[in-house]
Amino acid sequence: MAVTHLQCRACKAQYELDARYVCERCFGPLEAAFDHSRLGGDVGELRRRIQGGPQNMWRYADFLPTVEGPPGPSGRLASRVGLPAGCTPLIRADRLAQRLGLREVWVKNDAANPTHSFKDRVVSVAAARARELGFGVLACASTGNLANAVAAHGAALGLETYVLIPADLEEQKILATGVYGARVVAVQGGYDEVNRLCTEISAEREWAFVNINLRPYYAEGSKTLAFEIAEQLGWELPDRCVVPIASGSLYTKLAKGFEEWRQLGLLEGELPRMNGAQAQGCAPVANAFAAGQEVCRPVKPDTIAKSLAIGTPADGPYALDLARASGGAVDSVTEEEIREGIALLAQTTGIFTETAGGVTTAVLAKLAARGDIDPSERVVLLITGEGLKTLDAVRGTFETTVIEPSFEAFEAFEARVHAPAAARAR
Amino acid sequence: MAVTHLQCRACKAQYELDARYVCERCFGPLEAAFDHSRLGGDVGELRRRIQGGPQNMWRYADFLPTVEGPPGPSGRLASRVGLPAGCTPLIRADRLAQRLGLREVWVKNDAANPTHSFKDRVVSVAAARARELGFGVLACASTGNLANAVAAHGAALGLETYVLIPADLEEQKILATGVYGARVVAVQGGYDEVNRLCTEISAEREWAFVNINLRPYYAEGSKTLAFEIAEQLGWELPDRCVVPIASGSLYTKLAKGFEEWRQLGLLEGELPRMNGAQAQGCAPVANAFAAGQEVCRPVKPDTIAKSLAIGTPADGPYALDLARASGGAVDSVTEEEIREGIALLAQTTGIFTETAGGVTTAVLAKLAARGDIDPSERVVLLITGEGLKTLDAVRGTFETTVIEPSFEAFEAFEARVHAPAAARAR
Numbered sequence: 109m110a111v112t113h114l115q116c117r118a119c120k121a122q123y124e125l126d127a128r129y130v131c132e133r134c135f136g137p138l139e140a141a142f143d144h145s146r147l148g149g150d151v152g153e154l155r156r157r158i159q160g161g162p163q164n165m166w167r168y169a170d171f172l173p174t175v176e177g178p179p180g181p182s183g184r185l186a187s188r189v190g191l192p193a194g195c196t197p198l199i200r201a202d203r204l205a206q207r208l209g210l211r212e213v214w215v216k217n218d219a220a221n222p223t224h225s226f227k228d229r230v231v232s233v234a235a236a237r238a239r240e241l242g243f244g245v246l247a248c249a250s251t252g253n254l255a256n257a258v259a260a261h262g263a264a265l266g267l268e269t270y271v272l273i274p275a276d277l278e279e280q281k282i283l284a285t286g287v288y289g290a291r292v293v294a295v296q297g298g299y300d301e302v303n304r305l306c307t308e309i310s311a312e313r314e315w316a317f318v319n320i321n322l323r324p325y326y327a328e329g330s331k332t333l334a335f336e337i338a339e340q341l342g343w344e345l346p347d348r349c350v351v352p353i354a355s356g357s358l359y360t361k362l363a364k365g366f367e368e369w370r371q372l373g374l375l376e377g378e379l380p381r382m383n384g385a386q387a388q389g390c391a392p393v394a395n396a397f398a399a400g401q402e403v404c405r406p407v408k409p410d411t412i413a414k415s416l417a418i419g420t421p422a423d424g425p426y427a428l429d430l431a432r433a434s435g436g437a438v439d440s441v442t443e444e445e446i447r448e449g450i451a452l453l454a455q456t457t458g459i460f461t462e463t464a465g466g467v468t469t470a471v472l473a474k475l476a477a478r479g480d481i482d483p484s485e486r487v488v489l490l491i492t493g494e495g496l497k498t499l500d501a502v503r504g505t506f507e508t509t510v511i512e513p514s515f516e517a518f519e520a521f522e523a524r525v526h527a528p529a530a531a532r533a534r
Numbered sequence: 535m536a537v538t539h540l541q542c543r544a545c546k547a548q549y550e551l552d553a554r555y556v557c558e559r560c561f562g563p564l565e566a567a568f569d570h571s572r573l574g575g576d577v578g579e580l581r582r583r584i585q586g587g588p589q590n591m592w593r594y595a596d597f598l599p600t601v602e603g604p605p606g607p608s609g610r611l612a613s614r615v616g617l618p619a620g621c622t623p624l625i626r627a628d629r630l631a632q633r634l635g636l637r638e639v640w641v642k643n644d645a646a647n648p649t650h651s652f653k654d655r656v657v658s659v660a661a662a663r664a665r666e667l668g669f670g671v672l673a674c675a676s677t678g679n680l681a682n683a684v685a686a687h688g689a690a691l692g693l694e695t696y697v698l699i700p701a702d703l704e705e706q707k708i709l710a711t712g713v714y715g716a717r718v719v720a721v722q723g724g725y726d727e728v729n730r731l732c733t734e735i736s737a738e739r740e741w742a743f744v745n746i747n748l749r750p751y752y753a754e755g756s757k758t759l760a761f762e763i764a765e766q767l768g769w770e771l772p773d774r775c776v777v778p779i780a781s782g783s784l785y786t787k788l789a790k791g792f793e794e795w796r797q798l799g800l801l802e803g804e805l806p807r808m809n810g811a812q813a814q815g816c817a818p819v820a821n822a823f824a825a826g827q828e829v830c831r832p833v834k835p836d837t838i839a840k841s842l843a844i845g846t847p848a849d850g851p852y853a854l855d856l857a858r859a860s861g862g863a864v865d866s867v868t869e870e871e872i873r874e875g876i877a878l879l880a881q882t883t884g885i886f887t888e889t890a891g892g893v894t895t896a897v898l899a900k901l902a903a904r905g906d907i908d909p910s911e912r913v914v915l916l917i918t919g920e921g922l923k924t925l926d927a928v929r930g931t932f933e934t935t936v937i938e939p940s941f942e943a944f945e946a947f948e949a950r951v952h953a954p955a956a957a958r959a960r
Contacts (some may be wrong), residue, residue, distance in 0.1 A: 163589065163621070164623070190835075190884075191625070191883070191885070192623055192883040194623065195589070197590075197618055197648075199617070199618065203690070203692055206603065208752070217648075220646060220648070222623075222643075222646070222884065222885070223886070224650075224922070258883075259884075260880075260884035260886070261884055262884075263880060263881050263882065263883065263884045264629070264882075264883055264884030266629055276934055279925075280922065280925060282934060283920065283925045283929060284886055284922060284925075284926045284928075285932070286928070286932035286933075286934060287876065287877065287880045287881075287886055287921065287928050287932070288880045288886070289877075289880070289932075290879055291879040291935075291946070291951065292932070292934045293934075293935055293936070293937060294934050294935065294936045295936075295937060295938075295939050295941070296936065296937070296938050297569060297939045301939040302536055302939070304939070305939050305940070305941065305944065309939045309941065309944060315772060387671075402777070430663065445786070448828065450713065451713065451715075451847075454686075454689060454713045454714045454715070455689050455713075455714055455715040456689065456690075457617070457650070457689065457690055458616075458617040458648065458685075458686035458687055458688075458689045458690030458714060460618070460649070460686070460713050460714070464936070482775075491933070495713065495921070496650070496710060496920070496922040496923065497922065499705075499706060499709045499710075502709045502710075502713050503709060503711070504715070506712035506715075506718070507712075507718075507891070508708060508712060508718045508719075508720050509718070509719055509720065510701055510721075511718075511719060511721060511722070511723055512718045512721075512722050513721050513723040513727040513728070513730070513731050514731070515731065515734045515735065515738070518731065518735060522812055525708060525717065
């Protein structure tokens, strides 16, 4: 396998591939390091190996920090046991592009994952590594999507599961966690309090907290989104990606995925411009970007985009670097713009996204209106979660008419709405 | 293309491929007829053509009643414009099999479709044919899942959309329809009243009602589930399928799909035993099967499995024939068994299904307990919809504990639940 060790992002100290996430020397964050020369083969062979893999994210096992390797000829190892994530659709959105005055927009719809968010990717990697390391309990601190994913993957693998969430979480996300038999613990406080408590528990229990002590493995799962986008575009890079920012991990790992493949020769050309998207009610990275700062000032989240409501983004400084280095930006949008973004995406593509996707769609609309996007660009819009999980954002945005079960009642309804189609009646 | 004409299932009268569904001579239902010899090529060539197609149900375009043909080399025609359905996961469910004392169970998870039910398949075909025939308005009578699918596909294709639903439908399904900009009309009455009204409207308006005047095209979409299952099993037939029955269309078309491929030599061996699954609160087909009758007596539905709540199943007699001819059966389960089925599937596979999947899982459990399934059998369980759409069925089935954000509070919680993991604390 290509993964070799864990390494501190700050001081470069090296560690073995066990369950740790903080550098003992400088307290910097640890990251998985790879030696891709171990893979062998030229570009053609690497591509053929990927294309011959399973129709899920384990086709990219060579580039992930698990040591088992890709599934064998039976495909059983990691792909068919457990809950396969990834290989979600990349859809050309001509009607959306037209509405925004753009030429080529693609929507990467990660709501098609097993628990309907991109978190299935990161949890797949963390859970696989947790099993390799012999853990019997899977756990997490979550704003909702991660809770669903950890509970589901834990059930699929037969692991005991603990999920800690903020007490005010949407009921949809709580029900879609408890159904898997997970122990659901609602903590009085916001995500930042939940996360602090989980960090404390992780020091006292031999549990695999996917986004704490397993974080170096977990985070690499996001790279599979970059790999898929490039493979689905015919082994080409997009010109621009619009990506939600919560902790900043997805945003930065997406770029890392593109870069790894570029260095290997699997992709050619410039890295895409990376546009980050936040809600104004929780915009520490967008605020720092606008102010020209290198670190983020913590904020107290207040937004309907709960899956992005992290007031102290761990990867904030790395996200700011990336936005500037790639020629992108980090923008924020209002609650009203989020709702409009959900409706715009649904009405032009047939894709119903949760509030986080309303944030990315609204930022894309803002970039287009501002003239930041060249007409020749190929843009990829990331949709990371499902509308059924945040139905409150849609309630009251349209009208339902109740009628009696008769044709006369239907004709009266048509007359009221002045339906253009009525003119086409026989 | 292989599709040649529409044909009456009763008197065999032939009609052109336009928007009609009833035989003018005997009032029997019309069905699409195919001449597969038009496809040319041997088995190897047919398989290679499928494998070279897009990663969605349009890889089976040769076997569907649209005349455009499969997408060209650009893949743009039917697969990338619009909302691609199909190619959902077939997952080996060893933990579920073990729990039921079976050897080999596979779960076909059609909740992975764009609007999270198998209805995306039938709507894809009906919408494609509606465009070919020049319709500007897409419409349907729906118990919910179909409403979501018609609204989403209409939005993706830029068609005006009318959706008629029973007035007491779950709010989740109404919100996930209106968001796409569809005109949502709630009819006072059950599905059977809604269907009657839509039949009347379809005679008065030049609209494409996917499940009325487009029904012969729509229904064929279900065959893609059979094609995918066989392809995902390595071009082999399963020994048994457990399938939900509402109108009976999915159940019978699944068998038709297997049979078409068997006749073409794409598959070998016996057709699978076909087990139908209904809720006791709406079990016209299961009741007729148990009584040894050839037709179904209409019932007034009363069940939480609303997507199966059709009291007058149009394909009832064909479903009864199939159950008997294939060596299968049609069983029904209680509301409590449906809830237990949802929990059993979630806790052993990580898949969260709507009530209809609770029905099929509960019927599988019943067949296993009854000893109807031979240990050597390869069984496929159909999951046709998503748990997020019927959350009411899960509410109150588990406990959530609220704690203060402190390690002491967490330890007290652990002590209360006597978590076995606590013994593993350091």
